[in-house]
Amino acid sequence: MEYSPVCPSLLASWSSPVKKKLILISIMFLVWVCMLYSCVGYCSTVPSLVADTYRGKDTGPGQAVSRRTESSRVDLVSRLLAKPQPWEDVESDYEEASVRTGENRDLLDTDRDEWDKKAPDPGTMSSFSNGSGSKKLPQAIIIGVKKGGTRALLEFLRVHPDIRAVGAEPHFFDRNYQNGLDWYRDLMPKTLEGQITMEKTPSYFVTREAPARISAMSRDTKVIVVVRDPVTRAISDYTQTLSKKPDIPSFESLTFKNRTTGLIDTSWSAIQIGIYAKHLDNWLQYFPMDQILFVSGERLISDPAGELGRVQDFLGLKRIITDKHFYFNQTKGFPCLKKAEGSSKPHCLGKTKGRTHPNIDPEVVQRLRDFYRPFNMKFYQMTGHNFGWD
Numbered sequence: 001m002e003y004s005p006v007c008p009s010l011l012a013s014w015s016s017p018v019k020k021k022l023i024l025i026s027i028m029f030l031v032w033v034c035m036l037y038s039c040v041g042y043c044s045t046v047p048s049l050v051a052d053t054y055r056g057k058d059t060g061p062g063q064a065v066s067r068r069t070e071s072s073r074v075d076l077v078s079r080l081l082a083k084p085q086p087w088e089d090v091e092s093d094y095e096e097a098s099v100r101t102g103e104n105r106d107l108l109d110t111d112r113d114e115w116d117k118k119a120p121d122p123g124t125m126s127s128f129s130n131g132s133g134s135k136k137l138p139q140a141i142i143i144g145v146k147k148g149g150t151r152a153l154l155e156f157l158r159v160h161p162d163i164r165a166v167g168a169e170p171h172f173f174d175r176n177y178q179n180g181l182d183w184y185r186d187l188m189p190k191t192l193e194g195q196i197t198m199e200k201t202p203s204y205f206v207t208r209e210a211p212a213r214i215s216a217m218s219r220d221t222k223v224i225v226v227v228r229d230p231v232t233r234a235i236s237d238y239t240q241t242l243s244k245k246p247d248i249p250s251f252e253s254l255t256f257k258n259r260t261t262g263l264i265d266t267s268w269s270a271i272q273i274g275i276y277a278k279h280l281d282n283w284l285q286y287f288p289m290d291q292i293l294f295v296s297g298e299r300l301i302s303d304p305a306g307e308l309g310r311v312q313d314f315l316g317l318k319r320i321i322t323d324k325h326f327y328f329n330q331t332k333g334f335p336c337l338k339k340a341e342g343s344s345k346p347h348c349l350g351k352t353k354g355r356t357h358p359n360i361d362p363e364v365v366q367r368l369r370d371f372y373r374p375f376n377m378k379f380y381q382m383t384g385h386n387f388g389w390d
C-alpha cells in the first residue's frame with residue numbers, strides 16, 4: 001500500500017470530527033444499553049404490578065397482599081422459566097389397600113397408570129421443578145374418590161397462582177408410607193410462603209390407615225373428596241378396567257355374589273368404594289368435618305366454576321378461578337380449560353377421562369340404586385348435603 005503525503009494531514013484534519021463521532025456513538029450505545037436494561041426491568045415488573053392491583057382489591061391485611069404479590073411474581077418467573085408440563089392424563093388404577101385384604105375380588109384391577117408404573121421421580125412429578133422457594137409437605141390433599149373427577153379438580157386448581165401441585169399420584173399414605181416423610185416432601189414442587197402444596201391420590205379415601213397417617217403428618221391438613229353417584233362411579237371404574245382387560249366378566253356378573261338371590265358383592269372394590277358413609281366414618285375419627293370438603297363430581301361437570309369457587313374458599317384463597325377460565329367443549333362433552341397451567345392453549349382432559357360407559361342392564365342398575373340408597377342417605381346426613389343421587 002502506498003502512503004500518500006497528504007494522508008497525515010488529512011487524518012489530522014478529520015481526526016477531531018471522527019473523535020467526536022466516536023464519542024457520540026459511544027454515548028448512544030451507552031444510552032441504548034441503559035434503555036434496554038431498564039426496559040427488561042420494567043417488563044419483568046409489569047405483570048406482577050397487574051397481579052398486585054387485581055389481588056389488592058380484596059385481599060385483607062397488607063402482609064397477605066405482599067405475600068401474594070411475592071408469590072404471583074415468583075409464579076410468573078417460574079412460568080417463564082419452567083419447561084411446559086404436558087397435560088396430565090393419568091388415572092387411578094390400583095387395588096385399594098382397605099379392600100385388598102380378605103375376599104378381595106378386585107384382582108382384575110391390577111394395572112397401573114403410566115406414572116404408577118415407574119418409581120416416583122421428584123423431577124418429573126412436580127408441576128414446576130425449577131424456581132425458588134422450598135419443598136413443603138402438602139397442606140391440602142384430594143383424597144378421593146376414584147373416578148369421582150379428581151384429575152379434573154386438580155388440573156383446574158393448578159391454574160391458581162397460589163397452588164402448586166404434584167402431577168402424579170404419590171400414593172404415599174397407602175403404598176409408599178415406608179419411604180418416610182422426607183421422600184414424600186421431595187416429591188413436592190417448590191413453593192413460597194402463602195402458596196399451597198397439593199397432591200391427589202384417590203385411594204386414600206378408602207385406605208383404613210390414611211386418616212391416622214395424614215393426621216400424624218399434620219392435624220391441620222385440609223382434605224377434599226370429590227364424590228359422584230356411586231352407581232355411575234362403579235360403572236366408570238369397571239369401564240376403566242375393561243379398557244385395559246377386555247376379557248373380564250360383565251359388570252352384571254361381577255356385581256352379584258349370587259345373581260338369583262340378588263346379593264350384591266361388596267367385596268368388589270368397584271362396589272365398596274361407593275359406600276361413602278362407611279369410609280367417611282373412618283376419616284371422622286381423625287378429622288373434624290370443617291377440615292373436609294366434599295365436591296360434587298356432577299357439579300364439577302355442570303358448573304366447574306361454582307365448585308372451584310367453594311374449593312378456593314375452603315383453601316382460604318382468593319377466587320381467581322372463575323367462569324372465565326372454562327369453556328364447554330362439544331366434542332369432548334366436558335368443560336375444558338381455556339388455558340392450562342403453564343400454557344396459553346385450551347386444554348381438555350385426555351381420552352381416559354370421560355369414556356363412554358357400556359350399557360348396563362337397567363335391572364342391575366336399579367338393584368344397585370336400592371343397595372346404595374341407605375348409605376347415600378347416611379352420607380347426606382353426615383355431610384349436611386344432599387348430592388341428589390336418588
Ligand SMILES: Nc1ncnc2c1ncn2[C@@H]1O[C@H](COP(=O)(O)OS(=O)(=O)O)[C@@H](OP(=O)(O)O)[C@H]1O
Pocket residue numbers: 090091092093145146147148149150151152202235236237239297300301334335336348349352353354355
Ligand atoms: N372436565 C372433565 N373432563 C373429563 N372428565 C371429567 C371432567 N370433569 C369430571 N370428569 C370425570 O372424571 C372422571 C374420572 O375421574 P378421576 O379423574 O377421579 O379418575 S381417576 O380416579 O383419577 O382415575 C371421568 O369419568 P368417566 O366419564 O367415567 O371417564 C369424568 O366423568
